[in-house]
Amino acid sequence: MLKKCAAVAAAVCIGVAVAGSNASVFADGGENKFVYQESSGYEGICLQVVGAPEDNYRKIGIRFEDARSLGDNDYVAVSFRNLSGANIPFSLTVMDSEGNKWKTGHNGSAEDYNTHWYHPEGTDDLTEVKEYYACMYLTSEISGGEVFIDLSKLTRVAGEALKDVYMVSIGLPAAYNPAEKMELLSVELADLPAFTATEDGFLDAEGAPVTAAEILNGTQRTTLYDFTQVESNADLQARFDAYELLKLNSNDEVTRSFDSYVSISKSESVRGVSLGAACSEGVRFSLDRNGTWVSDSADKFGYIRLADFSDAPIDASDALAVGMSALYNKSAFRIIIVDEDGEAFRAGGNEGSFVFTEKDGTLTQMPTYYNCIWPEKGEGTLLLPYTAFSFVPEGSLDIAQNGKADGVLTKISEIYLSMDMAATSGEAPNRKIAVAAIADVEYASERIRVIADLTQYTKTETASGSAQVNFAEPRNSTVVAPCSTNAATNANWRLGTPTAQELAVRSDIEEKYLGDVKVLDNFSVRDEGYSDDDLNAIIGDYYTTYGEASSVSAVRLDGGMTALRWTIGNYQSEFANVSGGYAGLTVNPVSSVDDWGDWSGAKGITLHIQNPQPYEISFNVAFQQSIDGNTVSYRMDYANSPVYALDVNTGEEFSFCTASTIYLPPLFDGWIRIDFSTFRRYSATGPDEIDFSKDVVAVKITSYMYDNSDVSFIFSGLGLYYNSFTVDWIFGDTGSTIADNMSGKGGAV
């Protein structure tokens, strides 16, 4: 059982403050609502394994009112795409109008299999694929195309030979393939020209050589079902309602449990919850810059109890919604639930994300890694499915021994906010979270039940500098601060009301794409008449520095936008011999950028950068990925590598070579492009080859202090470019230059 925290604030009160309005702004039925947003559409339909049924298979069936003739067809062709990069085995079952049924039933193994044929999408190739484990066993390297399944090699389930086609089903062995996700495009009957495969290639019926392209060109197809004709999720549902399509179990019986194991959709929808516009009115929880930091404890986190329901634990329906504001970019935090058994559960793991409903109703993803949630600065509602709360191992929390009872999150007894208090966490003192409300959410009924309103409170400052907060609602009255079993860390919590500067947010990225460039950051905050100091503080909340002394400030641009000025400290007076003399700047993901961390397909990084100095300045660029819980970094690391540049003032395009760092020409202002081939791993661990199937979690820019004492870099754009480009060849058209590509001439992203 979790040891309860009593109010331990010092007894000497030196002031009282009242925050919040008189009436609760989070009353049930107020502005609270579910928010849905289409995230992606498919050309066909998407099948994704979401659960593991005991009977393994879930199948999508296609039923024909009038049985289709088999004709001369000897194959069933299934067109698909692999959406997960994992193995995507599937079964095929064909039943005729007389009940004769055949399927891919060869159990075998990778060495004992039936052979069918695979035509990769966009090629003229025809390669062998295997049927075993009663499936077309399509492995992860198969990206998509069409599989020709030889009807003569199917296994009889019932009856005699097939007379016609009354029903066809495609089944996913969900119990053994949790990562399977595929797009189904069509199912056809196919009549392939007779051919045989030899070591030297294909031979036709007469024994003459024939190419795969000729076989494919000679193939006759009869469409059985074209999933690209499905217009929407509603249209898809209508087809199921009409029993044109069927949701089947392993025995080809219609089942109600289908959706629990395999989701089928024409487009994916993201669900969020909004607790209204008052998410900025909660208590600001921050850590004291000058507080006592822990460094020798197993648990380096401090805890503050947001809600206490120990007298009457709350039912956990589907998810917890937290109305909150991140008042500093990347204010890493955890939400801990202690259930009525006294077990603690933590939201977030080493990878993943949670849906965050921003103030304007936009749904974004809030990433998790290092077992923390990493918000971008801004306000909204975070939705934490209870299924995403994991049991916290015994002994890893200072606030509880957390002995395991049943390991199942039952009723909610307490909810804690937790933040990193490790002395070595340089950013920890800057992190600030304001929590306004907590609700329990039930999906089916779309019920949002506010269980804690943190806008109604009084705050008592104490002589020790800590504070005690008393909330208006009786059920929350036990929420106090500090609240930790670690007395040393108690004084580190600072409570208050968010300031306008803390609530200020970055500018929207108006142009998400510039031709072949996907914009990842515009380094701009919305200038709403702030003073220079406030503007600098606001942009400083987003871009953190490390290593040798450096600072960030805002540069005002036309149109109310800003750019980021990064100024390296003075070598004479500020050099501290940190990290080899390098200063660093961190650029974190921007939540409003779709798939910020997905860099797959890009050819390199592009930066809009300005060198205000009349001499060269140097810097380097790196990016980080979180792979298997480790931070893996790649940095531009090849001397004599080319950097391509477009000067936005003169229109010049030119190129220059690197040393081990990039030297930016004097007074340059424009875009530079750095090919990924010039990057090399420099973290101790991680794959040598860059693997962009893993998300990028940060960009790091470094500069050597001695060479760049007191110099400034001005950043106004960071992106990825996707096209090859040519030299600006004024003697004729040889292709698309950087400027051409950025204007879309070379093809947009």
Add this chain to the structure above:
Amino acid sequence: MKKMVCRIAAVALLCFVTVSAAACSNETEEFVSKPVTGIDAMFDESLGYYNEHPCVVQVSETERYVYYTKNAARSENGSEYIAVRQGTFQDGTWTYGEPAAALSPAQSGWDSGRVFQADVIGGSFTYEGDSYAWLMAYAGTGTQSSRDGAQIGLAVASSPAGPWTRVGSAPFVTWSASDYTQYGELLTDGVNEPSLVSYNRAEQVILFYSLYNPNTVDSCKYVLLDLSGDLNALTSVKGERGNLLSSKGIRDMSTTPACIAADFALTADGETLLAVRDYYPLEAMTPAGAAAVQVISAPAAILTESISASSPSWTIVNDRINALDTAVWTEEGKTGYDRIYSGCVIGDPYGRVADAQSFSVAFTSSATAVATQSYAFTPMIHEMAIGGEADL
């Protein structure tokens, strides 16, 4: 690598390679033969006068012009200028006329100290309303003390023999030591070794040059010039702001090989780019310089494509033209030259050669300080055929 070098068997001598009372460059000076330790020079000048950085323009089967860097005062290296000799082909040999000054240091300004490393092409140019058929790019400095911090200027002429008129009073490709650090000027060679190739045999010109950036590595750059307008309107370009020439495929003994101190030519069909470059690293012993030149070729697309894993590469045509290649084994004491550097492709007036497999190059040789106290005044210019008989 199998060498594909055919030596020019006969190089005509305007002056005899003996001590003679008749000096080539000055009637009143005694001619002293330079130490000839290998193949003969294209032409002889007395010891005390260095001949470097050849540019050979062959205007017909029987006429060519050789531009080169030369010191004006015997055994002094502070007052160099660009000399030119006319060559004529007769009876199977080239003979060269007396040297003339193609371009001397200006009276004042950025190139008032030294002018050197000229390259010349033909074309169609206009400067201050007048038409010209020849364009020269050259390196220059404002001081006589050294060639450091060089910049590149342009000049025009109606005839390859001159006279040459400077284009403006400012360099065209600029370089400033103060561009590189806040801690004071970092002086290097600057930008030099200009090489011109006519892209359309008229007004479209590619200008290659070497850039010595003190912060990074030495690199070869090029800029594209559309000279259809009056050259008076040309605006200068900073050396840093040219296009970086790919060094993919280049191999020598350095870690960052590039086309430094190189001369370029296109084949007649414009499909292949040829180059002669200094082989790196440079020798440390005096004189510090290359001991060989390398001949390379690449698809012309190497100029248009950005450098990537799939962009074109250079192919090495002749890995090293060095002492061994310049030795004359049948003669005593001719074991070749210890320094071989600053080569050029002998091309037509537009910087073209007929055949990428068969052409000629010229290069500079020098004795070393160990062998000759007056080594600084020994450089000579030699010619060598690559891949067979040259066919311009």
